[in-house]
Amino acid sequence: xxSHSSHAKEAIGKLSKWxxxxxxxxxxxxxxxxxxxxxxxxxxxxxxxxxENVRGAxxxxxxTTVSDWIKIFGQGATWLTPEANQxxxxxxxxxxxxxxxxxxLVHGWIVPFQSAPxxxxxxxxxxxxxxxxxxxxxxxxxxxEMAISTASTLNDVAATLKxxxxxxxxxxxxxxxxxxxxxxxxxxxxxxxxxxxxxx
Numbered sequence: 001x002x003s004h005s006s007h008a009k010e011a012i013g014k015l016s017k018w019x020x021x022x023x024x025x026x027x028x029x030x031x032x033x034x035x036x037x038x039x040x041x042x043x044x045x046x047x048x049x050x051x052e053n054v055r056g057a058x059x060x061x062x063x064t065t066v067s068d069w070i071k072i073f074g075q076g077a078t079w080l081t082p083e084a085n086q087x088x089x090x091x092x093x094x095x096x097x098x099x100x101x102x103x104x105l106v107h108g109w110i111v112p113f114q115s116a117p118x119x120x121x122x123x124x125x126x127x128x129x130x131x132x133x134x135x136x137x138x139x140x141x142x143x144x145e146m147a148i149s150t151a152s153t154l155n156d157v158a159a160t161l162k163x164x165x166x167x168x169x170x171x172x173x174x175x176x177x178x179x180x181x182x183x184x185x186x187x188x189x190x191x192x193x194x195x196x197x198x199x200x
Contacts, residue, residue: 018110019117027144028105034151035102038095041158042069048165049077070095073158077165083175084168091157091178097185098150104137116140138191146184153181 001009015025043061046069047054061069074092076085108119119137122130157174164170 019112023141024116024139024144027141027148028139031102031144031147031151032106034148034155035098038151038155038158039066039069041155041162042066042073042095045069045158045161046072048162049073049075066099067096070099079166080171081168084171087157087171087174087178088161090182091154091174094150094178094182094185095154097182097189098147098154100135101137101147101185101188104135105139108137111136135189136191137188143188143191147188150181150185150188153177 012022012025016022020028043059046052046061046064047059049072050060052060070092073095074089076088080088104119104121108121110117111120116139118139120134121136122132122134153174157171157178160167160170160174
């Protein structure tokens with residue numbers, strides 16, 4: 001075993017002691033990869049939906065954020081049926097919630113907890129004022145599998161729209177799975193509030 005492989009194994013073991021067992025780490029990694037794929041697809045979908053020709057030009061997406069891409073994605077296209085555009089609108093809602101969960105997971109502070117650590121983004125523990133509101137990401141195998149499932153569904157919708165942008169029927173077929181994804185993404189983002197209000 002190389003020295004870096006041995007060191008990596010030690011680091012993984014240390015993370016396990018911090019409350020991140022290997023099955024959780026695997027799911028965090030899988031979710032991260034799926035989100036990365038989704039982001040790259042969203043940029044291309046913005047070009048398709050706005051009929052932007054980017055060849056030899058600086059795309060408008062260079063000046064915008066992933067949040068902007070998701071909103072454009074959710075607006076759909078004039079050439080799609082209302083039902084197909086509704087699927088895209090609900091998929092965008094799921095994507096925005098999932099993005100907030102992902103941002104907390106990747107950019108948040110690790111907070112130790114008895115059952116499992118969680119992440120808090122933009123905390124105000126010292127009374128500081130933040131540009132963005134605080135949000136958190138709770139993790140365990142089940143919650144991460146919800147994130148993976150949601151990201152996978154959104155990727156399927158995005159890949160279908162990219163491959164056949166004029167086909168409303170194929171998008172409408174995602175209706176039930178997108179609604180399920182939207183519900184899971186909402187739960188992931190709002191878990192703390194749901195627990196506080198005893199709705200979880």
